[in-house]
Amino acid sequence: MNDTPQARQHERVHDTEQTPLLGGTHNAQEPRTAEPDANDLSSARLAVVFGSIWIIVVLTALDSTIVATLTAVISTSFSSFNNLSWFGTAYLVGTAATQPLAGRWTDIYGRRRGLIVAGIVFGIGTLLCGLATREWVFILGRAVAGAGGGATTATSTFVGADLVPLRRRGVVQGINNIAMGCGTGLGGLVGGLFNKWFGWKMAFLVQLPIVVLGVVLCAVVPDIPSRPAKEDHGRRLDYAGSVTLVLAIVLLLVGLNAGGNQVAWSHPLVWSTMALAVILFALFLYIELRYAAQPIIPLGLLLHRTVWSGCLTYFFAHMAAFATMYYIPIYLQVRGSDPTHASLRFIPQSIGTAIGAYGTGLLIKATGNYVYLSAAAHVFLVAASALATTLDGQTPSWCPFLYLGMMGLGFGAMLVTTMLALISSVEHSEHAVVTSASFTFRAIGSSTGITVASAVFQNTLIRGLHRRLGDGEDIDELTERIRRNLDAIWELDPPTRTAVQDGYMESLRFVFIAILIISAISMACSLVMRQNKLHNNLARR
Structure with a gap:
């Protein structure tokens, strides 16, 4: 597969507003993008x-x-x-x-x-x-x-x-x-x-x-678009990033909701969830930058x-x-x-x-x-x-x-x-x-x-x-x-x-x-x- 920067730039030139947003091919029964107004x-x-x-x-x-x-x-x-x-x-x-x-x-x-x-x-x-x-x-x-x-x-x-x-x-x-x-x-x-x-x-x-x-x-x-899958996309979905982000959000909200409401702000539940949230946010950034x-x-x-x-x-x-x-x-x-x-x-x-x-x-x-x-x-x-x-x-x-x-x-x-x-x-x-x-x-x-x-x-x-x-x-x-x-x-x-x-x-x-x-x-x-x-x-x- 030709995935050089030049090839990607060539593909981008031909993108239209109806090109699949993240790749994929057109279904024969979908609206196509042949002429400016035909679609x-x-x-x-x-x-x-x-x-x-x-x-x-x-x-x-x-x-x-x-x-x-x-x-x-x-x-x-x-x-x-x-x-x-x-x-x-x-x-x-x-x-x-x-x-x-x-x-x-x-x-x-x-x-x-x-x-x-x-x-x-x-x-x-x-x-x-x-x-x-x-x-x-x-x-x-x-x-x-x-x-x-x-x-x-x-x-x-x-x-x-x-x-x-x-x-x-x-x-x-x-x-x-x-x-x-x-x-x-x-x-x-x-x-x-x-x-x-x-x-x-x-x-x-x-x-x-x-x-x-x-x-x-x-x-x-x-007319609802139904584009077919590309076989190699499943491996590229960022599940690790999603899991770490969601867990970080949940832990952050648990700490904020509990602090001063259900327990004191100094309670271990508060500072431990906050600390874990920060660690998971850092892990999320690492995954996005290095792994995903x-x-x-x-x-x-x-x-x-x-x-x-x-x-x-x-x-x-x-x-x-x-x-x-x-x-x-x-x-x-x-x-x-x-x-x-x-x-x-x-x-x-x-x-x-x-x-x-x-x-x-x-x-x-x-x-x-x-x-x-x-x-x-x-x-x-x-x-x-x-x-x-x-x-x-x-x-x-x-x-x-x-x-x-x-x-x-x-x-x-x-x-x-x-x-x-x-x-x-x-x-x-x-x-x-x-x-x-x-x-x-x-x-x-x-x-x-x-x-x-x-x-x-x-x-x-x-x-x-x-x-x-x-x-x-x-x-x-x-x-x-x-x-x-x-x-x-x-x-x-x-x-x-x-x-x-x-x-x-x-x-x-x-x-x-x-x-x-x-x-x-x-x-x-x-x-x-x-x-x-x-x-x-x-x-x-």
């Missing part, structure tokens, strides 16, 4: 392709807000309110485990097969959540669902890269975010209503028929200015967004809202995300520029985070509604501008690896955001409650009870309840201050990205 599917055919794929993608969005809305209810049913961060982070750790490999795996075995397998895995995880009678079963189900949902979301992006020119991709991503916004908005409402009528488990079980429909459509829609033939995160590529700044933008923006998503409902429930009422606050965020993503896609299609739009997006993110720090027990009820809408508007625009910055800064043959890397940063950022917010919340809450209620064995027991069960607040006498609510509000303010700082860091990273050319067709002209 462009009609809008109707693209609608069928993405409509089929987005059924499960939308469910992953719906699933995230179902859990965010019902976090307090679910954790209370297991008497483990102080472990609530794991209900969110388990899903996101599962996502981080599969997204790095999704590009290479689906290039070898086909996008269609990848979507089918990912959908089945997501369905199994959702079923486990719906049947869980123990906390560890629910957390396992969240991790399994995250593995399937993460792979589905990543693969839908690769299909977009196969079928849609770069300059139009922002519009497709915008429509995708509208669909996900609908899932996000409906998820909280569906979760709240099903919890009220049938119990929280039914909120998961009702998703299963829709998962089956999505899997069937992905199996039968003809096909690194899951090409470290040399991350040295590119726009790539590293874009990945860090995703990391910090997702930290801020997911921390907000999980702690605004807690703020509302501490004020006395039931889960159904709290879930309605996700609707403006979903509408904002949809408008921000689709509007940004249209503007990029018209102007070809994303740098200024990225800066504008972060103005909304930072402003919304700053306003959230003012929330307290006397804040008018419409304020969280407005702040979440602003957060969604900035977040939706940021998703589009950052992705286009990343993929326009590298060769088309590197689109999948840079997209996988970005999804990894997004997943780790989401997990870290929830965990850091939980660490800030739980540690400041303990100190605040003791300052307001005093010390003593009875106070320690009361503090532990109301940390495990949010409903216990309403069983307290009025003076004690007021003191506890004030303690919760103070802790939430610290969380929102942390989110503001993280949003500002995301904005600083986004300002480093450069403007690149966006092509108008699949022939990259």
